[in-house]
Amino acid sequence: MQGLLVFGRTGQVARELAALAPEATFLGRDGADLTDPAACAGALREARPRAVINAAAYTAVDRAETDPDTARLVNADAPTAMAQACAELGIPVLHISTDYVFDGSGDQARAEDAPTAPLGVYGATKLAGEQGVAAAGGRWAVMRTSWVFSAHGANFVKTMLRLGADRDRLTVVADQIGGPTPAADIAAACLRMIRLMRDRPDTTGGIYHFAGAPDASWADFAREIMAQASLGAQVADIPSSDYPTPAARPLNSRLDCGRIARDFGIARPDWRAGLARVLDQLKDKT
Template sequence: MRDLLVFGRTGQVAQDLALLAPDATCLGRDRADLTDPEACAAAILAARPQAVINAAAYTAVDKAETDADTARRVNADAPAAMARACAELGIPFLHISTDYVFDGSGDQPRAEDAPTGPLGVYGATKLAGEAAVAAEGGHWAVMRTSWVFSAHGANFVKTMLRLGAERDRLTVVADQIGGPTPAAEIAGAALSMIAAMRDDPARGGVYHFAGAPDTSWAGFAREIMAQASLGAHIADIPSSDYPTPAARPLNSRLDCARIAQDFGIARPDWRAGLARVLDQLRDKA
């Protein structure tokens, strides 16, 4: 897509956006430091694109607990500045967010208007970013997603492949449930949304997009082992056996009906996405 500006260059979704939209301009930290929100706004005003996607974020969930100021600048203040600049230019802005805005209680999928309640700094700053984007009053959309994986960067799939090749038995958390989501599918959905928003100024708001079917991290790990033909046994453990500085939501199920209704975007089968990622990793090897 020409005249598209993307914040992010090395992240999982940003790399897939660059592959799917080679004409887009993708800004890394060298050209747009998200710790400097006004620099992000200035980059938009200088480029004068027709649409903007923010695929960059502070995603170090545990580190955020002791680095809250940086997390807030990147996850809340920078998106607010981007949205303000887009509103000034009268162009659509799509901001990618997370299931961590919820508290993880219950066992039902969360709709976009369900009560939020982040458990840590990361989720709180992402939620603040959503609110700030909406408050700027421009043409905006937020896509909340979950459990992102790809052939790029560090993620659960690559960790399991490495450990599965080294060990006969792995312990994996089984009481956190969510939808693993291929980064390529997120990128494709984001491009579809921003194209539709350019055509129709009435489109926008908060949307959920996650892979199907919902599973546990342990279930995800078993599928990785099976598709990669690795023999490591996956043993289920509760989250309490794997303590982390920041609590993770137990229920990350997202109700994705709204994005299907408004944009015709269905939940992708993450198992098929996993097969494609494994093929990409084999090609790289």
């Protein structure tokens, strides 16, 4: 996509964006330090793109509890500065956010206008980023997604493959339910959204949910990984209380993805098919 500027270069979604849109410009830490929001805005103004995707974030959920200032700079202040610069230039911006803006109560899928109540610093800073992007006054969209996985970086699939190869039995949390989402599908959805926002200024913006289907627990996800990878490790269900973490995780991460289907024609991807593709990619790497 000509004229597209992407913040992020090594993250899971950024790498998939690079595979799908190699002609875009990608800014990593050397080109745009997200702990310096003014520098991010300056880099954007200098590049003068036709559209912007922010695929960069502080994603260390537990570390954010003891490093809130950095998390806020990266997840809130930098996206706000980017969106303000985009508003000045009259170009659309798409910002990627998370299911962690919700408290995880109940058992129903959350719509975009459901009340937010983050459980920790990570979710709170991501919510502040959403609010800053929305308040900048330009053409904007936020994509909330969940449980991202790919053949790149550190993620649940790669962790389960490593543990499943070494152990006969794994204990995995079963009371957290959400939609595993392939990074490649997130990237494809982002490109469709930003193209339409760029080419059709009247395209509806706002907040959108995008997550893989069907909803599953982490334990369900782990069992599918073991099955598709032909690993013999048995997966035993445990409650979240048996696996304490510094930052609380939402139990209910189900996202209602109807709005993105209505406005952009983007359906929820089958994460099991995405998992098969990721496993093939990992085989090719070995």
